[in-house]
Amino acid sequence: MEFADRQPIRISDVHDEGYAPGRYFARGWVKTHRRSKNVAFIELTDGTSVKGLQLVINPSLSSYLVAEAQIGTGAAIEVSGQLVPSPAKGQKFEFQVEEFSLVGSCDPETYPLQKKGHTLEFLREQLHLRPRSNTLGAVFRIRSAASFAVHKFFRDRNFIWVHTPIITTSDCEGAGEMFRVTTLDLSNPPRDDKGHIDFSQDFFKDEASLTVSGQLEAEIFALSHMNCYTFGPTFRSENSNTSRHLSEFWMIEPEMAFCDLRGDMKVAEDFVKEVVRSVLQECAADLEFLHAREWVEADTAKVLEQVSETRYGVMTYDEVINELQKSGRKFEYEPHWGADLQAEHERFITDEVVKGPTFVINYPKEIKAFYMRLNEDEKTVAAMDLLVPRLGEIIGGSQREEREAVLRSKIEANGMPPELYWWYLELRKFGGVPHAGFGLGFERLLMYLTGIQNIRDVIPFPRHPGYAKF
Numbered sequence: 001m002e003f004a005d006r007q008p009i010r011i012s013d014v015h016d017e018g019y020a021p022g023r024y025f026a027r028g029w030v031k032t033h034r035r036s037k038n039v040a041f042i043e044l045t046d047g048t049s050v051k052g053l054q055l056v057i058n059p060s061l062s063s064y065l066v067a068e069a070q071i072g073t074g075a076a077i078e079v080s081g082q083l084v085p086s087p088a089k090g091q092k093f094e095f096q097v098e099e100f101s102l103v104g105s106c107d108p109e110t111y112p113l114q115k116k117g118h119t120l121e122f123l124r125e126q127l128h129l130r131p132r133s134n135t136l137g138a139v140f141r142i143r144s145a146a147s148f149a150v151h152k153f154f155r156d157r158n159f160i161w162v163h164t165p166i167i168t169t170s171d172c173e174g175a176g177e178m179f180r181v182t183t184l185d186l187s188n189p190p191r192d193d194k195g196h197i198d199f200s201q202d203f204f205k206d207e208a209s210l211t212v213s214g215q216l217e218a219e220i221f222a223l224s225h226m227n228c229y230t231f232g233p234t235f236r237s238e239n240s241n242t243s244r245h246l247s248e249f250w251m252i253e254p255e256m257a258f259c260d261l262r263g264d265m266k267v268a269e270d271f272v273k274e275v276v277r278s279v280l281q282e283c284a285a286d287l288e289f290l291h292a293r294e295w296v297e298a299d300t301a302k303v304l305e306q307v308s309e310t311r312y313g314v315m316t317y318d319e320v321i322n323e324l325q326k327s328g329r330k331f332e333y334e335p336h337w338g339a340d341l342q343a344e345h346e347r348f349i350t351d352e353v354v355k356g357p358t359f360v361i362n363y364p365k366e367i368k369a370f371y372m373r374l375n376e377d378e379k380t381v382a383a384m385d386l387l388v389p390r391l392g393e394i395i396g397g398s399q400r401e402e403r404e405a406v407l408r409s410k411i412e413a414n415g416m417p418p419e420l421y422w423w424y425l426e427l428r429k430f431g432g433v434p435h436a437g438f439g440l441g442f443e444r445l446l447m448y449l450t451g452i453q454n455i456r457d458v459i460p461f462p463r464h465p466g467y468a469k470f
Protein backbone atom coordinates (compact mmCIF):
# COMPACT_ATOMS: atom_id res chain seq x y z
CA MET A 1 0.00 0.00 0.00
CA GLU A 2 1.24 3.51 -0.84
CA PHE A 3 1.06 6.48 1.54
CA ALA A 4 -1.59 8.01 -0.68
CA ASP A 5 -3.91 5.07 -0.18
CA ARG A 6 -4.07 5.61 3.57
CA GLN A 7 -6.04 8.57 4.83
CA PRO A 8 -4.53 9.74 8.15
CA ILE A 9 -6.60 11.47 10.80
CA ARG A 10 -6.21 15.21 11.20
CA ILE A 11 -5.11 15.88 14.77
CA SER A 12 -6.86 19.22 15.07
CA ASP A 13 -10.14 17.54 14.11
CA VAL A 14 -9.57 14.89 16.76
CA HIS A 15 -9.47 17.66 19.40
CA ASP A 16 -12.64 19.15 17.93
CA GLU A 17 -14.29 15.76 18.30
CA GLY A 18 -14.54 15.31 14.56
CA TYR A 19 -13.83 11.58 14.82
CA ALA A 20 -15.72 8.77 16.47
CA PRO A 21 -13.61 6.20 18.32
CA GLY A 22 -12.35 3.56 15.90
CA ARG A 23 -9.42 2.33 13.86
CA TYR A 24 -7.30 4.95 12.04
CA PHE A 25 -3.93 5.87 10.62
CA ALA A 26 -1.97 8.73 12.12
CA ARG A 27 1.23 10.29 10.85
CA GLY A 28 3.48 13.19 11.57
CA TRP A 29 6.47 14.13 13.70
CA VAL A 30 7.41 13.18 17.24
CA LYS A 31 7.29 15.98 19.77
CA THR A 32 8.18 13.92 22.81
CA HIS A 33 8.88 10.27 23.40
CA ARG A 34 9.18 8.64 26.80
CA ARG A 35 8.89 5.06 27.94
CA SER A 36 8.70 3.17 31.13
CA LYS A 37 8.74 -0.55 31.65
CA ASN A 38 5.15 -1.20 30.68
CA VAL A 39 4.12 1.64 28.45
CA ALA A 40 5.57 4.16 26.01
CA PHE A 41 4.10 7.57 25.16
CA ILE A 42 4.66 9.65 22.06
CA GLU A 43 3.17 13.06 21.50
CA LEU A 44 2.57 13.31 17.77
CA THR A 45 2.07 16.48 15.73
CA ASP A 46 0.86 16.80 12.14
CA GLY A 47 1.07 20.59 11.93
CA THR A 48 -2.67 21.15 12.30
CA SER A 49 -2.78 22.09 15.98
CA VAL A 50 -0.66 23.25 18.89
CA LYS A 51 -1.92 20.26 20.81
CA GLY A 52 -0.47 16.93 19.74
CA LEU A 53 -2.05 13.51 19.77
CA GLN A 54 -1.09 11.19 22.60
CA LEU A 55 0.06 7.82 21.28
CA VAL A 56 0.06 4.96 23.78
CA ILE A 57 2.31 2.02 22.92
CA ASN A 58 2.95 -1.36 24.46
CA PRO A 59 6.78 -1.39 24.46
CA SER A 60 6.88 -5.04 23.51
CA LEU A 61 5.19 -4.27 20.16
CA SER A 62 7.78 -5.61 17.72
CA SER A 63 7.39 -2.85 15.06
CA TYR A 64 8.04 -0.32 17.83
CA LEU A 65 10.92 -2.25 19.39
CA VAL A 66 13.02 -2.28 16.23
CA ALA A 67 12.78 1.49 15.89
CA GLU A 68 12.72 2.55 19.51
CA ALA A 69 16.26 3.91 19.77
CA GLN A 70 15.69 6.25 16.82
CA ILE A 71 12.39 7.79 17.88
CA GLY A 72 13.59 11.16 19.13
CA THR A 73 11.99 14.58 18.93
CA GLY A 74 11.55 15.45 15.26
CA ALA A 75 11.43 11.90 13.89
CA ALA A 76 8.72 11.17 11.31
CA ILE A 77 6.45 8.21 11.97
CA GLU A 78 3.27 6.56 10.81
CA VAL A 79 1.07 4.40 13.01
CA SER A 80 -2.21 2.58 12.87
CA GLY A 81 -4.37 1.74 15.84
CA GLN A 82 -7.41 2.66 17.86
CA LEU A 83 -8.63 6.12 18.74
CA VAL A 84 -10.21 5.74 22.15
CA PRO A 85 -11.57 8.04 24.89
CA SER A 86 -8.68 8.95 27.17
CA PRO A 87 -8.66 8.39 30.91
CA ALA A 88 -5.97 11.08 31.22
CA LYS A 89 -6.77 14.68 32.19
CA GLY A 90 -6.57 17.43 29.56
CA GLN A 91 -7.34 15.30 26.51
CA LYS A 92 -10.49 13.66 25.25
CA PHE A 93 -8.80 11.02 23.11
CA GLU A 94 -5.66 8.97 22.93
CA PHE A 95 -4.39 6.66 20.24
CA GLN A 96 -3.47 3.06 21.06
CA VAL A 97 -0.83 1.96 18.59
CA GLU A 98 -1.12 -1.44 16.94
CA GLU A 99 1.38 -1.02 14.10
CA PHE A 100 4.39 1.30 14.17
CA SER A 101 6.56 2.57 11.34
CA LEU A 102 9.57 4.91 11.49
CA VAL A 103 9.47 6.91 8.23
CA GLY A 104 12.34 9.33 8.89
CA SER A 105 14.70 9.28 11.84
CA CYS A 106 15.97 12.48 13.42
CA ASP A 107 19.43 12.68 14.91
CA PRO A 108 18.98 13.83 18.52
CA GLU A 109 22.64 14.90 18.77
CA THR A 110 22.35 17.52 16.05
CA TYR A 111 18.62 18.38 15.82
CA PRO A 112 18.41 22.04 16.88
CA LEU A 113 14.85 22.00 18.24
CA GLN A 114 14.47 20.55 21.69
CA LYS A 115 11.44 19.80 23.80
CA LYS A 116 11.95 22.98 25.75
CA GLY A 117 10.75 26.22 24.20
CA HIS A 118 13.20 28.33 22.21
CA THR A 119 13.46 32.08 21.92
CA LEU A 120 12.12 33.71 18.76
CA GLU A 121 15.64 35.01 18.08
CA PHE A 122 17.03 31.50 18.12
CA LEU A 123 14.24 30.23 15.89
CA ARG A 124 14.97 33.01 13.36
CA GLU A 125 18.29 31.27 12.71
CA GLN A 126 16.46 28.04 11.89
CA LEU A 127 14.07 29.19 9.15
CA HIS A 128 13.91 25.64 7.75
CA LEU A 129 12.79 24.16 11.07
CA ARG A 130 10.96 26.91 12.90
CA PRO A 131 7.52 26.19 11.36
CA ARG A 132 7.67 23.01 13.48
CA SER A 133 7.81 24.98 16.72
CA ASN A 134 4.53 25.54 18.55
CA THR A 135 4.72 29.30 18.24
CA LEU A 136 5.64 29.64 14.58
CA GLY A 137 3.41 26.71 13.71
CA ALA A 138 0.45 28.64 15.13
CA VAL A 139 1.53 31.90 13.49
CA PHE A 140 1.64 30.36 10.03
CA ARG A 141 -1.73 28.66 10.40
CA ILE A 142 -3.15 32.05 11.36
CA ARG A 143 -1.39 33.64 8.38
CA SER A 144 -3.07 31.18 6.05
CA ALA A 145 -6.51 31.61 7.63
CA ALA A 146 -6.17 35.41 7.50
CA SER A 147 -5.30 35.25 3.78
CA PHE A 148 -8.51 33.38 3.08
CA ALA A 149 -10.49 35.83 5.21
CA VAL A 150 -9.06 38.67 3.11
CA HIS A 151 -10.17 37.07 -0.13
CA LYS A 152 -13.56 36.19 1.30
CA PHE A 153 -14.21 39.78 2.37
CA PHE A 154 -13.66 41.07 -1.15
CA ARG A 155 -15.35 38.20 -2.92
CA ASP A 156 -18.49 38.70 -0.80
CA ARG A 157 -18.55 42.30 -2.05
CA ASN A 158 -17.85 41.54 -5.72
CA PHE A 159 -14.37 43.07 -5.84
CA ILE A 160 -12.26 41.40 -8.50
CA TRP A 161 -8.76 40.27 -7.60
CA VAL A 162 -6.17 41.76 -9.94
CA HIS A 163 -2.66 40.39 -10.36
CA THR A 164 -0.59 43.51 -10.70
CA PRO A 165 2.98 43.14 -11.93
CA ILE A 166 5.89 42.37 -9.66
CA ILE A 167 8.41 43.68 -12.19
CA THR A 168 7.51 47.26 -13.03
CA THR A 169 8.87 50.39 -14.68
CA SER A 170 6.94 52.90 -12.53
CA ASP A 171 7.61 54.01 -8.96
CA CYS A 172 4.21 54.18 -7.28
CA GLU A 173 5.26 55.88 -4.10
CA GLY A 174 7.81 58.09 -5.87
CA ALA A 175 10.11 57.53 -2.95
CA GLY A 176 13.00 55.90 -4.83
CA GLU A 177 12.98 52.81 -2.64
CA MET A 178 13.01 50.31 -5.48
CA PHE A 179 15.15 47.24 -6.07
CA ARG A 180 16.57 47.22 -9.58
CA VAL A 181 15.86 44.26 -11.90
CA THR A 182 18.59 43.89 -14.48
CA THR A 183 20.64 41.38 -16.44
CA LEU A 184 23.34 43.89 -17.32
CA ASP A 185 26.92 42.95 -16.51
CA LEU A 186 27.39 44.83 -13.25
CA SER A 187 31.16 44.93 -13.60
CA ASN A 188 30.96 46.47 -17.05
CA PRO A 189 27.54 47.97 -17.85
CA PRO A 190 26.96 49.62 -21.25
CA ARG A 191 27.02 53.41 -21.10
CA ASP A 192 25.56 56.18 -23.27
CA ASP A 193 27.57 59.15 -24.55
CA LYS A 194 26.89 61.01 -21.29
CA GLY A 195 28.40 58.18 -19.30
CA HIS A 196 25.05 57.05 -17.82
CA ILE A 197 24.18 53.36 -17.74
CA ASP A 198 22.34 52.55 -20.96
CA PHE A 199 19.24 50.67 -19.88
CA SER A 200 18.00 50.46 -23.47
CA GLN A 201 20.46 47.57 -23.70
CA ASP A 202 19.03 45.90 -20.60
CA PHE A 203 16.71 42.87 -20.64
CA PHE A 204 13.51 44.96 -20.74
CA LYS A 205 15.14 47.75 -22.76
CA ASP A 206 14.11 49.90 -19.83
CA GLU A 207 14.93 50.60 -16.20
CA ALA A 208 12.93 47.94 -14.38
CA SER A 209 12.41 47.36 -10.66
CA LEU A 210 10.46 45.29 -8.17
CA THR A 211 7.14 46.91 -7.34
CA VAL A 212 6.65 48.97 -4.16
CA SER A 213 2.87 48.88 -4.59
CA GLY A 214 0.28 47.58 -7.07
CA GLN A 215 -1.84 50.69 -6.67
CA LEU A 216 -1.23 52.49 -9.96
CA GLU A 217 -2.09 49.36 -11.93
CA ALA A 218 -5.05 48.63 -9.63
CA GLU A 219 -6.43 52.07 -10.54
CA ILE A 220 -6.60 50.88 -14.16
CA PHE A 221 -8.90 48.07 -13.06
CA ALA A 222 -11.04 50.21 -10.75
CA LEU A 223 -11.78 52.29 -13.85
CA SER A 224 -12.89 49.21 -15.75
CA HIS A 225 -14.35 46.88 -13.11
CA MET A 226 -15.47 49.41 -10.47
CA ASN A 227 -14.06 47.63 -7.41
CA CYS A 228 -10.88 45.57 -7.35
CA TYR A 229 -8.05 44.60 -5.04
CA THR A 230 -4.52 43.27 -5.17
CA PHE A 231 -2.88 40.93 -2.68
CA GLY A 232 0.74 40.20 -3.34
CA PRO A 233 4.37 40.72 -2.43
CA THR A 234 5.81 44.22 -2.47
CA PHE A 235 9.41 45.29 -2.12
CA ARG A 236 11.06 48.29 -0.55
CA SER A 237 14.73 49.05 -0.28
CA GLU A 238 14.22 51.59 2.50
CA ASN A 239 16.97 51.15 5.05
CA SER A 240 14.65 50.63 8.00
CA ASN A 241 16.04 47.97 10.27
CA THR A 242 13.06 48.06 12.62
CA SER A 243 10.67 45.51 14.10
CA ARG A 244 7.87 46.86 11.84
CA HIS A 245 9.62 46.94 8.45
CA LEU A 246 10.50 44.26 5.91
CA SER A 247 12.17 44.60 2.52
CA GLU A 248 9.66 42.09 1.11
CA PHE A 249 6.16 42.19 2.54
CA TRP A 250 2.64 41.40 1.42
CA MET A 251 0.15 44.13 0.81
CA ILE A 252 -3.58 44.16 0.20
CA GLU A 253 -4.71 47.10 -1.91
CA PRO A 254 -8.37 47.65 -2.74
CA GLU A 255 -9.28 50.37 -5.22
CA MET A 256 -12.81 51.69 -5.70
CA ALA A 257 -14.23 53.89 -8.49
CA PHE A 258 -16.93 56.50 -7.75
CA CYS A 259 -15.53 56.66 -4.23
CA ASP A 260 -14.19 59.43 -2.01
CA LEU A 261 -12.18 59.46 1.21
CA ARG A 262 -15.23 58.75 3.41
CA GLY A 263 -16.12 55.70 1.33
CA ASP A 264 -12.50 54.59 1.47
CA MET A 265 -12.46 54.73 5.27
CA LYS A 266 -15.74 52.83 5.44
CA VAL A 267 -14.30 49.94 3.40
CA ALA A 268 -11.09 49.99 5.48
CA GLU A 269 -12.96 49.84 8.80
CA ASP A 270 -15.32 47.08 7.64
CA PHE A 271 -12.35 45.17 6.22
CA VAL A 272 -10.18 45.22 9.34
CA LYS A 273 -13.14 44.36 11.56
CA GLU A 274 -14.27 41.45 9.47
CA VAL A 275 -10.83 39.89 9.01
CA VAL A 276 -10.10 40.20 12.74
CA ARG A 277 -13.49 38.72 13.64
CA SER A 278 -13.07 35.86 11.23
CA VAL A 279 -9.59 34.95 12.50
CA LEU A 280 -10.72 35.23 16.14
CA GLN A 281 -13.37 32.70 15.34
CA GLU A 282 -11.45 30.35 13.12
CA CYS A 283 -8.11 30.30 14.93
CA ALA A 284 -9.37 30.45 18.51
CA ALA A 285 -7.09 27.69 19.83
CA ASP A 286 -3.94 29.05 18.15
CA LEU A 287 -4.68 32.60 19.30
CA GLU A 288 -5.32 31.45 22.83
CA PHE A 289 -1.97 29.67 22.82
CA LEU A 290 -0.08 32.70 21.46
CA HIS A 291 -1.80 35.25 23.67
CA ALA A 292 -0.73 33.27 26.73
CA ARG A 293 2.98 33.56 25.82
CA GLU A 294 5.01 35.62 28.25
CA TRP A 295 6.16 38.07 25.54
CA VAL A 296 2.60 38.96 24.46
CA GLU A 297 0.92 41.87 26.23
CA ALA A 298 -1.62 40.46 28.63
CA ASP A 299 -4.78 42.05 27.27
CA THR A 300 -4.12 41.37 23.57
CA ALA A 301 -7.31 39.36 23.20
CA LYS A 302 -9.35 42.20 24.71
CA VAL A 303 -7.74 44.75 22.41
CA LEU A 304 -8.65 42.60 19.41
CA GLU A 305 -12.26 42.37 20.51
CA GLN A 306 -12.27 46.15 20.68
CA VAL A 307 -10.80 46.50 17.20
CA SER A 308 -13.46 44.17 15.82
CA GLU A 309 -16.35 46.00 17.48
CA THR A 310 -15.93 49.70 18.33
CA ARG A 311 -16.32 52.61 15.89
CA TYR A 312 -12.92 53.92 14.81
CA GLY A 313 -12.06 57.50 15.63
CA VAL A 314 -11.34 60.12 12.95
CA MET A 315 -8.97 63.05 13.49
CA THR A 316 -7.50 65.48 11.02
CA TYR A 317 -3.75 65.90 10.92
CA ASP A 318 -4.30 69.47 12.21
CA GLU A 319 -6.18 68.15 15.23
CA VAL A 320 -3.47 65.57 15.90
CA ILE A 321 -0.73 68.20 15.88
CA ASN A 322 -2.83 70.36 18.22
CA GLU A 323 -3.42 67.49 20.62
CA LEU A 324 0.26 66.59 20.65
CA GLN A 325 1.35 70.17 21.24
CA LYS A 326 -1.10 70.93 24.01
CA SER A 327 -0.41 67.60 25.76
CA GLY A 328 2.64 69.00 27.52
CA ARG A 329 4.32 65.69 26.79
CA LYS A 330 8.04 65.57 26.13
CA PHE A 331 8.40 63.73 22.84
CA GLU A 332 11.70 62.68 21.37
CA TYR A 333 10.62 64.42 18.15
CA GLU A 334 8.92 67.74 18.82
CA PRO A 335 5.63 67.63 16.87
CA HIS A 336 5.13 70.52 14.44
CA TRP A 337 2.87 71.14 11.47
CA GLY A 338 4.42 69.80 8.27
CA ALA A 339 6.42 66.97 9.84
CA ASP A 340 5.48 63.34 9.52
CA LEU A 341 4.03 61.63 12.59
CA GLN A 342 6.49 59.48 14.50
CA ALA A 343 5.61 56.18 16.17
CA GLU A 344 5.60 57.91 19.59
CA HIS A 345 3.04 60.46 18.31
CA GLU A 346 0.83 57.79 16.78
CA ARG A 347 0.88 55.82 19.97
CA PHE A 348 -0.05 58.81 22.06
CA ILE A 349 -3.10 59.43 19.85
CA THR A 350 -4.37 55.83 19.75
CA ASP A 351 -3.48 54.80 23.29
CA GLU A 352 -4.21 57.99 25.22
CA VAL A 353 -6.37 60.40 23.21
CA VAL A 354 -8.80 58.22 21.25
CA LYS A 355 -8.13 54.97 23.16
CA GLY A 356 -8.80 52.90 20.08
CA PRO A 357 -8.17 52.63 16.34
CA THR A 358 -7.98 56.04 14.69
CA PHE A 359 -8.05 57.36 11.15
CA VAL A 360 -5.83 60.40 10.69
CA ILE A 361 -6.86 62.33 7.58
CA ASN A 362 -5.80 65.35 5.52
CA TYR A 363 -2.02 65.29 5.83
CA PRO A 364 0.23 68.06 4.47
CA LYS A 365 0.80 67.42 0.77
CA GLU A 366 4.60 67.62 1.15
CA ILE A 367 4.82 64.45 3.24
CA LYS A 368 2.51 62.31 1.12
CA ALA A 369 2.74 60.65 -2.32
CA PHE A 370 2.10 62.53 -5.58
CA TYR A 371 -1.16 60.72 -6.47
CA MET A 372 -3.20 61.88 -3.46
CA ARG A 373 -6.01 64.33 -4.15
CA LEU A 374 -5.25 67.95 -3.30
CA ASN A 375 -7.78 69.40 -0.84
CA GLU A 376 -9.41 72.80 -1.32
CA ASP A 377 -7.02 74.43 1.14
CA GLU A 378 -4.27 73.46 -1.36
CA LYS A 379 -2.05 72.61 1.61
CA THR A 380 -3.32 69.17 2.50
CA VAL A 381 -4.28 66.02 0.60
CA ALA A 382 -7.19 63.59 1.02
CA ALA A 383 -5.04 60.97 2.70
CA MET A 384 -5.91 58.61 5.50
CA ASP A 385 -3.77 56.43 7.72
CA LEU A 386 -5.38 53.95 10.06
CA LEU A 387 -3.48 53.77 13.34
CA VAL A 388 -4.15 51.03 15.84
CA PRO A 389 -3.20 50.98 19.54
CA ARG A 390 0.33 49.73 20.25
CA LEU A 391 1.34 49.12 16.66
CA GLY A 392 0.70 52.44 14.90
CA GLU A 393 0.13 52.60 11.12
CA ILE A 394 -1.49 49.52 9.69
CA ILE A 395 -3.17 51.10 6.63
CA GLY A 396 -2.24 53.95 4.33
CA GLY A 397 -4.72 55.18 1.76
CA SER A 398 -6.19 58.15 -0.06
CA GLN A 399 -8.62 59.55 -2.55
CA ARG A 400 -6.69 59.80 -5.80
CA GLU A 401 -6.11 62.98 -7.79
CA GLU A 402 -8.55 62.65 -10.69
CA ARG A 403 -7.94 66.11 -12.20
CA GLU A 404 -5.43 65.66 -14.98
CA ALA A 405 -3.86 69.12 -14.80
CA VAL A 406 -3.44 68.99 -11.03
CA LEU A 407 -1.97 65.51 -11.23
CA ARG A 408 0.48 66.53 -13.96
CA SER A 409 1.75 69.44 -11.90
CA LYS A 410 2.15 67.22 -8.84
CA ILE A 411 4.14 64.67 -10.84
CA GLU A 412 6.41 67.46 -12.03
CA ALA A 413 6.70 69.00 -8.57
CA ASN A 414 7.87 65.60 -7.33
CA GLY A 415 10.65 65.58 -9.90
CA MET A 416 9.14 62.61 -11.72
CA PRO A 417 9.13 62.39 -15.52
CA PRO A 418 5.47 62.92 -16.70
CA GLU A 419 6.17 61.02 -19.94
CA LEU A 420 6.71 57.86 -17.88
CA TYR A 421 3.22 58.28 -16.37
CA TRP A 422 1.43 59.00 -19.68
CA TRP A 423 -0.96 56.11 -19.19
CA TYR A 424 -1.73 57.14 -15.61
CA LEU A 425 -2.55 60.64 -16.85
CA GLU A 426 -4.69 59.26 -19.68
CA LEU A 427 -6.88 57.45 -17.16
CA ARG A 428 -7.94 60.95 -16.03
CA LYS A 429 -8.75 62.00 -19.60
CA PHE A 430 -10.75 58.96 -20.67
CA GLY A 431 -13.74 58.58 -18.36
CA GLY A 432 -11.87 59.40 -15.18
CA VAL A 433 -13.93 59.49 -11.98
CA PRO A 434 -13.25 60.19 -8.33
CA HIS A 435 -11.71 57.05 -6.92
CA ALA A 436 -9.96 55.93 -3.77
CA GLY A 437 -8.15 53.02 -2.19
CA PHE A 438 -5.77 51.94 0.49
CA GLY A 439 -3.00 49.50 1.32
CA LEU A 440 -2.93 47.25 4.35
CA GLY A 441 0.38 45.70 5.35
CA PHE A 442 -0.49 42.05 5.83
CA GLU A 443 2.36 41.40 8.27
CA ARG A 444 1.36 44.42 10.38
CA LEU A 445 -2.11 42.92 10.67
CA LEU A 446 -0.62 39.56 11.64
CA MET A 447 1.52 41.19 14.34
CA TYR A 448 -1.64 42.70 15.68
CA LEU A 449 -3.55 39.43 15.65
CA THR A 450 -0.82 37.26 17.13
CA GLY A 451 0.70 39.73 19.58
CA ILE A 452 4.12 39.01 18.03
CA GLN A 453 6.37 42.04 18.46
CA ASN A 454 8.81 41.52 15.61
CA ILE A 455 7.56 41.52 12.02
CA ARG A 456 10.26 38.98 11.10
CA ASP A 457 8.35 36.35 13.03
CA VAL A 458 5.09 36.57 11.09
CA ILE A 459 6.50 35.97 7.58
CA PRO A 460 8.02 32.59 6.68
CA PHE A 461 11.17 33.98 5.04
CA PRO A 462 11.94 37.51 6.23
CA ARG A 463 14.02 39.86 4.11
CA HIS A 464 15.50 42.98 5.63
CA PRO A 465 18.63 45.09 5.26
CA GLY A 466 21.61 42.73 5.41
CA TYR A 467 19.54 39.58 5.30
CA ALA A 468 17.92 37.42 2.58
CA LYS A 469 18.61 33.81 3.55
CA PHE A 470 17.05 30.82 1.78
Ligand code: 4AD
Binds near residue numbers: 439
Ligand atom coordinates in the same frame (compact mmCIF):
# COMPACT_ATOMS: atom_id res chain seq x y z
O1 4AD B 1 1.49 53.66 3.34
P1 4AD B 1 2.00 52.83 2.21
O2 4AD B 1 3.36 53.11 1.71
O3 4AD B 1 0.91 53.00 1.06
C1 4AD B 1 1.00 52.51 -0.21
O4 4AD B 1 1.85 51.77 -0.63
C2 4AD B 1 -0.18 52.87 -1.05
N1 4AD B 1 0.18 52.65 -2.47
C3 4AD B 1 -1.37 52.07 -0.64
C4 4AD B 1 -2.62 52.38 -1.41
O5 4AD B 1 -3.18 53.44 -1.23
N2 4AD B 1 -3.04 51.49 -2.29
O6 4AD B 1 1.92 51.29 2.62
C5 4AD B 1 0.70 50.72 3.01
C6 4AD B 1 0.89 49.83 4.22
C7 4AD B 1 1.39 50.55 5.45
O7 4AD B 1 0.34 51.16 6.15
C8 4AD B 1 2.01 49.42 6.24
O8 4AD B 1 1.01 48.68 6.92
C9 4AD B 1 2.57 48.52 5.14
O9 4AD B 1 1.87 48.84 3.95
N3 4AD B 1 4.00 48.74 4.93
C10 4AD B 1 4.97 47.89 5.32
N4 4AD B 1 4.90 46.71 5.96
C11 4AD B 1 6.07 46.06 6.22
N5 4AD B 1 7.28 46.52 5.84
C12 4AD B 1 7.41 47.70 5.20
N6 4AD B 1 8.62 48.13 4.81
C13 4AD B 1 6.20 48.44 4.90
N7 4AD B 1 5.96 49.60 4.27
C14 4AD B 1 4.61 49.76 4.30
Ligand code: MG
Binds near residue numbers: 395396
Ligand atom coordinates in the same frame (compact mmCIF):
# COMPACT_ATOMS: atom_id res chain seq x y z
MG1 MG C 1 2.15 55.00 4.80
